[in-house]
Amino acid sequence: MGVRAVSRTRSFGVVVGSYLLALTVAYAVVVLAPPSWHPLVTAFVADLVATFLIFALSMVVDNASLYDPYWSVAPPLVAGWWVVVADGGDRVRQVVVLLLITVWAVRLTGNWAYGWGGLHQVDWRYTHLRATRGRVPWWLVNLGGIQLMPTLVVFLGLLSVWPALAGSRPFGVLDVVATAVTAGAIALEAVADLQLHRFAAAVGNRGRIMATGVWRRTRHPNYLGEIAFWWGLWLFGVAAAPSWWWTLVGPVGMVVLFKAASIPLMDRRSLDRRSGYADHMREVPALLPRLR
Incomplete structure (x- = not known):
């Protein structure tokens, strides 16, 4: 059966089945x-x-988009297992960190599911990569650029979660700051996605630039929220075990990923599709809002 003949319901069935199989194989590795x-x-x-x-x-x-939910599905499973095997660790911090990661994962996965039409739909960035890959085999681009690279970046981000869950220092002031940063980041992403969905649903907004709400202060508030989420997790790790400060390679890697790849691709596409976007780029910063 061709991919285009598969319904949305059956497409999600394929996704669920694929991820259950992946979870089974991963569990076998753990055992x-x-x-x-x-x-x-x-x-x-x-x-x-x-x-x-x-x-x-x-x-x-x-369909390379089969990988898309992996970004948000894997972290709570990894963190949950680390809680089980951690020798010690502050119970309050463990509960808070695991709860925040779970809320983030459920929301982000749900946002992906809301916008995914089924196996006939492929992320436009993957289609672009496939069309411009030159002589590089598609399987190599798919594996390295679309799937393996994000897995590595996310795991770098998770490095700080291990000391956060296994560290022996009691829950303190820095943990409160980390909670505020992480929860605020999740809220920012949720608000940004909700505002974007409402804007896109209005017929009169077709071809227009999203520049209201949080999108008025930054061109990519959802990316800003995602980056802040990983910095928040790093703060938890430092609060629990300061010697693990070097795990900042995780949030730094997130900044590099979004600044070097995601943002330029999105801006380039908007420049091609929306008149006036060049002016918008000059007026609205990519990530951090201006103080004024």
Whole structure:
């Protein structure tokens, strides 16, 4: 059966089945991992194996967007397992961190599901990569650029979650700051996506530039919220175990990903599709709002 003949309901069935299979394979890695492996190593290997499986299935259905929910599905599963195997750790911090990651994951996955039409729909960025890849095989672009790279970046972001869950320092002032940053980031993403959906749903807004609400202060408030979320998790890690400060490679990696890849692609597309967007770029900053 061709991909275009699959209904939206059956498409989601394929997604759920694929991710259950990936979860099963990842769990097998956890069970079979040598006892000498650190939980970070075990989670990383399981994460890679699950990613390779989703990649293989995305090639079978000829839709790289099968990977899209992986970004938000994997973190709460990894964090949940780390809570189980952590030797010690402050219980209050564990509950707060796991709750925030779960809320973030459910909201972000739900936002993806809301906008995904089914297996016939492929993210426009993937279509662009496929058309401009030159002589590079599509399977290599799909694996490296679309699936493996985000998995690695997200895992870098999760590095600080391990000390946050296993660190012995009691819940303190820095944890309160981390909670505010992380919860605020989730709220910003939710508001930005809600405002964008409402704007896009209005027929009269077709071809217009989104420049109201939080989108009036920053061109990419959803990206700003996503970056702030990972910085918030890093603050939890530092609060629990200051010696793990080096895990800031995670949130820094997020900044690099969005500044070097996601934002330029979105801006370039908007420049091609919306008149006046060049002026909009000069007036509204990409991420951090101006003080005035």
